[in-house]
Amino acid sequence: MITTYTEALNFIHGRDQFKKAPTLDRMRHFMALLGNPQDKLTMIHVAGTNGKGSTVAFLRDLLMADGQTVGTFTSPFITRFNERISTDGQPIGDDELIQLVNRVPPVVAQLDAELDTKGPTEFEIDTALMFCYFAAHPVDVVVVEVGLGGLYDSTNIITPAISVITTIGLDHMRILGDTIPEIAHQKAGIIKAQVPVVCGRLSPDALAVMDQTAQTKQTQVVALGRDFDVTNQPEDQWGERFTYQYQAFQYQRLQIDLLGQYQIDNAATALTAFIQFQQLQHGQVVAATIRRGLAHTAWPGRFERLTTQPLIAIDGAHNEPAMVELAQLLHRHFATNEVYIILAVLADKQYTKMVHTLLTLPNVHLIVTQFNGPANRVVATPSELEDVVTTHDRISMAKDWPTALQQALRQMSAEDLLLLTGSLYFISEVRHYFKDDDPADANSKGR
Structure with missing residues (x-):
């Protein structure tokens, strides 16, 4: 029985960091033993080399500005572990985390005994805790950030409403591959059959991988710079201003408080995913809501x-x-x-x-x-x-x-x-x- 916050963290952080083999079989077995809570959730899945966290934050605030309750799963945290599992920007409480963690040890022990490769890793446990939490504390939508890669990431057992891929760059090459197409293949692993895909500003070779993967999954990629676009409108003050255009949606002088062209790209990618999600859910897309959501977004540690x-x-x-x-x-x-x-x-x-x-x-x-x-x-x-x-x-x-x-x-x-x-x-x-x-x-x- 785990009774303190420190014990809960020690249990989580005491697990192995990485999978012994690239497979989702163990994660699926793990979640089946927990009752497959992920199947009860409406989700948006976000992968990418950089920009995932900021894109999640923009999406969260756009959805909240529309009046929806929004869960988020992010990593790593900046201040405390609890930030990883948040509702409307508020991290899970210490007592709630303790109760949540107590559900897991018996199942982990069972898998440790059953599997030659041992039971769940730390991040698999983090992911399982998130699924269990939002199944027990329902929200309108959960925005789920991929931990590493995509294809074999523990979050990739879900079928989301929208898949988002922010950027593709050379990072974690020992695990994901040495070239942009190899890494893009790993990120494209989150693309699911007939689930819309929104991509940020990708290089042509990375975008080609996305398009090819989407075609095999009978879906379509909407990409920044090809299907939707932004134009920077710089001003001499903190933050960024830009125009946005996607289909019939055109907005002038959208404002964000985060600095950098890449944050404009992240905001535009999130906005496109928001529009597509609203259309799927038969929700409204209101200019005032968009302006309020984007202007409100803050993301600790990003300039x-x-x-x-x-x-x-x-x-x-x-x-x-x-x-x-x-x-x-x-x-x-x-x-x-x-x-x-x-x-x-x-x-x-x-x-x-x-x-x-x-x-x-x-x-x-x-x-x-x-x-x-x-x-x-x-x-x-x-x-x-x-x-x-x-x-x-x-x-x-x-x-x-x-x-x-x-x-x-x-x-x-x-x-x-x-x-x-x-x-x-x-x-x-x-x-x-x-x-x-x-x-x-x-x-x-x-x-």
Whole structure:
């Protein structure tokens, strides 16, 4: 019997991280023993290399603005584990989580005994908890974020109302493949028979995989840049403004509070999925609802302002495609400012490319450092990071990120920007520091 929040987290985080073989058989067996709660839910499924979390947030707020109750399943969390399972943006309570977790150990023990490959992994348990929770606490729709890949992700036992694929880039290559088409094939695994598919801004070779997969599933892809489009309408203030066009739906000067062209793309992708979902559900698509939902969306850790004087922000860019987008954001919004970046990265990322990408901006001053990191992941050390650009005069090293923070604050002026980035785990640690949140379960995210 699990009686405390800490015991509940210890049970979840005590499981293996990854599957022993690429299959959904164990997850299906697991859910069958729990009564297949996922079959009771109306869901939207969101996959992609980057942009999943922001797209989920935009979708949630669009649906809530329409008056619907919305469950979300996201990962990793930024502050506390509970964020992964939320209703209308409110995380599951500690007591509810304890009760929920108590349903699972007997089934896990049974599967451990039955299966040569052992029972469910940590993320399979996370997913099962979510399905059980929303089956017992019904909402109008659950927006489910894929954990890793798509084809063999534990969330992929569902048949959603809409499938969404945000972006395709080179990440998790050891697991998903070394090329864009290989990774696209994994992401396209969430496409189901006759279920509409909405894609973000994909490269031609990635989109070709989506179209081909959709054809075999007797469905159709609606893609950003081909079937719906956006035009940036920049203004000299925080946030982004843009036009949107899809079929007969045309909107001028939509506003979001998140920075970056990629956030415009994420908002447009979410909006298209919202429109398609409303049409399937015979719901309304109202301009005022759309404007209210998009303007309301916030997503912690995505170019989030922590302080304004001095201007300090955090961003969860944790791979090379995200770092390219971040560099574009900095060029567009902060070209006339000096930008101090504190970078800390997990060791399995392409940190050489990430450093070089940031240093293409002439106004960037880079301090490479490290953070505590989750127990199961190795963090790149400052010396490893600094070795990638040994002779550059705009890169320096600090033994840890609080030291780097003090170093940057001493160097920067009132007009400069300080950005901490490189890993969602890292910015979670930073956010605890600035927001004075409860650090009880920081860096124990699992995935």
